[in-house]
Amino acid sequence: MTPFVRSELIVNDAARLLADLGRGEGRRSFLVTGCMGGEGTTTLAIALARAARKLDGTKALLIDADLATSGLSRLANSANRTGMRQLPEKPDLYPHAVLQVGSDLDILPAGSEPGAGMSELVAAGALETLLSAAFRDYRYVFWDTHALGRSADTGLLMTVVPGVILVTESDVTRMDQLSSRLAEIANARAHAVAVLRNRAGRRPFSAGP
Structure with a gap:
């Protein structure tokens, strides 16, 4: 079963998180990243x-900003389509x-390679231009990142989109890894707006490290 057709339980949890995020400082764009990879x-x-x-x-617009693996694009069978990588040559x-x-x-x-x-x-300022255009059509923009x-x-990417949602995995992500990533976010003058724990208890995602 692919992530596109997973249980509504995950969407319900995400809706609760989004409702909270929507009340915070007017942020509309968020990076979704993990500590080491594979956290969900x-x-x-x-x-x-x-x-x-x-x-x-x-x-909401979901952007595959993981140029290392293009995992989201592959899930959507769009790995060879025009996308992020083509922004400098095709700004429109x-x-x-x-x-x-x-x-x-x-x-x-x-986006396709090369x-x-x-x-x-x-x-090139391509991401700011993209974000400005996207906000004309979307209330939220989420960036799926490495x-x-x-x-x-x-x-x-954090220099452009400083609101970071950091995902950890219960019983896998170590506290020293989490501390290191939080320090990295702070050093980039970005903000960890949420730290979520995957596979903790019955709910797929819960708040807290």
């Missing part, structure tokens, strides 16, 4: 985007490159 960040990112529709019909690709999955999920793929890397995208402990790309 893509599943949560998908659930958050779907939860926006569930709450009040608000639209949004919204034409957005892929609709079902009735409640809009995805911007990572293409721009994260450092080039940040330096784990902080595995790629420098997420650190670069």
